[in-house]
Amino acid sequence: MSDPDKIWPTGLTEREAEEVHSYLIDGTRVFGVIALIAHLLVAVSTPWLG
Amino acid sequence: MIQFRKFALSKISRIAPRYLPFADVATEDLPLSRLLRLALFQVTVGMALVLLVGTLNRVMIVELNVPASLVGIMISLPLVFAPFRALIGFRSDIHKSALGWRRVPYIWKGTMLQFGGFAIMPFALLVLSGYGEAVDAPAWIGLSSAALAFLLVGAGVHMVQTVGLALATDLVPVEDQPKVVGLMYVMLLLGMIVSAIVFGALLTDYTPGRLIQVVQAAAVITVALNILALWKQEPRDRTRANSIAPVPEFREAWGVFVTGRNAIRLLIVIGLGTMGFGMADVLLEPYGGHVLDMSVAQTTRLTAVLAVGGLAGFALASRVLLRGADPIHVAFWGAVVGVPAFGAIVLAAPFHSVAGFVLGTLFAGFGAGLFGHGTLTATMRNAPREQIGLALGAWGAVQATAAGIAVALGGVIRDLIVAMPGSEAFAAEAPYVPVFALEIVFLALALLVAYPLLRRMAGPEQRAHYVSTKTTDLAAKSVP
Incomplete structure (x- = not known):
């Protein structure tokens, strides 16, 4: 807590917080694309909505 | 508010580490469970x-x-x-x-x-x-x-x-x-x-x-x-996180790596040996079925035999290496064991000996275990502290490529011989024996390339290393 860079309430520095955030963003993007491809493939073999 | 903030901070700082995926830097030795x-x-x-x-x-x-x-x-x-x-x-x-x-x-x-x-x-x-x-x-x-x-x-x-x-x-x-x-x-x-x-x-x-x-x-x-x-x-390594030292290019780092002690020679040995041991993986079962008339249940158990041999190899390698044996020696003897093992597999056809075939398979697994363990340990031990990832990456690249090529090559050779005109006249073992023979050749080549390493690796530098670690049992070194 003596480190002035650490920010309340997580105790991470700003750079560390940004890095953690970047993992979240990357993960969301990757999983989003994967989910999209999976849905497209399912739609090709067993179409729904008409 | 200030009060609450202070309270929350101290609370978090006490609880948080338990729930965060960071390791204690202070841990001296790694417990086996970890x-x-x-x-x-x-x-x-x-x-x-x-x-x-x-x-x-x-x-x-x-x-x-x-x-x-x-x-x-x-x-x-x-x-x-x-x-x-x-x-x-x-x-x-x-x-x-x-x-x-x-x-x-x-x-x-x-x-x-x-x-x-x-x-x-x-x-x-x-x-x-x-x-x-x-x-x-x-x-x-x-x-x-x-x-x-x-x-x-x-x-x-x-x-x-x-x-x-x-x-x-x-x-x-x-x-x-x-x-x-x-x-x-x-x-x-x-x-x-x-x-x-x-x-x-x-x-x-x-x-x-x-x-x-x-x-x-x-x-x-x-x-x-x-x-x-x-x-x-x-x-976590804060000094590395904050360092502004320029990072080397891959080409530079690779150049440093290959000038290390016998790095390239070791990689060649790994490639040849992996090819030698890996080629038969998918052919053992059809060989047993077609040539030795083993049942499906029996040939399925061959995989288990190979695995048991491998486990025995890993166990023995761990044991002698922990006593201070040279990993290159262990790998060398693994390849040495492989040669007669594949010889037994080849000879099982003319003698129609299922026992000989199973025994050969067991020892092929055993030799592969010794060889794999020895070469990976040697790679780890030779890697400079700052190039561990690169060294293990090179090991993995050679090992995975060689194993993949070996399996493909084994299958292709067999299929080519089967597809040859007039192949009906061949004996049942004809498509398989050349593959097993080629494995023996690869293992022999690996032994040939590895031979100079045996002496050089046990040079003065290495010896000093053994004395400095807790191993005083130098005699164990000559008994891989």
């Missing part, structure tokens, strides 16, 4: 390998009626990434992160790739096989999505294994490395055996729905096990 947990990533690698090469291979050909040549191409796609292991390992060596991590981000990315590949794989395969309405869909959809799925899983496996091994090497002191190598191999084998049995049992009553369930369950298990393996393993 090592075992780290080795779980090898279980997921084994699971992925079995799923790709074993289970899905069969399901695609038998249940989904995909042409065998297309299946072969799809399965060998991940091999494309094998040479990039050296690059991945290098990147993890120089990775700069504010959190002070360098291995965890790569293992996590690899895990995501594995998960993503498995998530779309069953649907891609169903589309590829023309299931349901997919019959009318253009062929490129199925082809490209299946290729994408295999590539994602393959890239993920290469990444997780390379960086995972580098992390394990980071964490343990030099004298404990043989223990880690043994553990990693055993966990890989365990993951392969258990998942082969479980997948086989789950897919006996094949339905498309069951295929989706099994593959996606594998995806979830992969993520779960890898997170469990990573948790609180890598210590």
Whole structure:
């Protein structure tokens, strides 16, 4: 807590917080694309909505 | 408010570390339970390998009626990434992160790739096989999505294994490395055996729905096990996180690496030996069936025999290496054992001796265990502290490429001989014997290349190292 860079309430520095955030963003993007491809493939073999 | 803030901060700072995935920097030695947990990533690698090469291979050909040549191409796609292991390992060596991590981000990315590949794989395969309405869909959809799925899983496996091994090497002191190598191999084998049995049992009553369930369950298990393996393993390094030293280029780093003691020669030995041991993997069962008239149940048990031999090899290698034996000697004797083992397999045909064949298989596994353990331990031991990722990446690149080429080559040679005009007149063993003979040749070449290493590795530098570590039992060194 003596480190002035650490920010309340997580105790991470700003750079560390940004890095953690970047993992979240990357993960969301990757999983989003994967989910999209999976849905497209399912739609090709067993179409729904008409 | 100020009061509350102070209270919350002190509370968080006390509780948080327990719930965060960071390791204590202070831990001097690694308890076995933590090592075992780290080795779980090898279980997921084994699971992925079995799923790709074993289970899905069969399901695609038998249940989904995909042409065998297309299946072969799809399965060998991940091999494309094998040479990039050296690059991945290098990147993890120089990775700069504010959190002070360098291995965890790569293992996590690899895990995501594995998960993503498995998530779309069953649907891609169903589309590829023309299931349901997919019959009318253009062929490129199925082809490209299946290729994408295999590539994602393959890239993920290469990444997780390379960086995972580098992390394990980071964490343990030099004298404990043989223990880690043994553990990693055993966990890989365990993951392969258990998942082969479980997948086989789950897919006996094949339905498309069951295929989706099994593959996606594998995806979830992969993520779960890898997170469990990573948790609180890598210590944070603030000095590295804040350093502004220029990072070397891959070319430079590689140049430094290959000038290291016998790095290239060791890699050649690994390649030749892996080819020598790996070529027969898929041919042992048909050889036993066609030539020695073994039943399906008997030939299936051959895989178990090979695995038991491998386990015995790992166990013995761990034991003698922990006593201070030279890993190169262990690998050398592993290849030496392999030559008569494959000789016995070849001679089993003229003598029609199932016992000789099984014994040969057992010792081929044993030799492969010794060889694999010895070469990986040697790689770890020779790696400079700052190039562990690169060294293990190079090991993985050579090993995975050689194993892939060996399996493909073995199959191609057999098929070529079978397809030769007039091949009906050949004896039943004719398509197999040249492959086993070639394995003996590769092992002999590996021995030839490795021979100069035996003396040089035990040079003064090495000897000093042994005395400085706790090993005083120099006599054990000459008894690999």
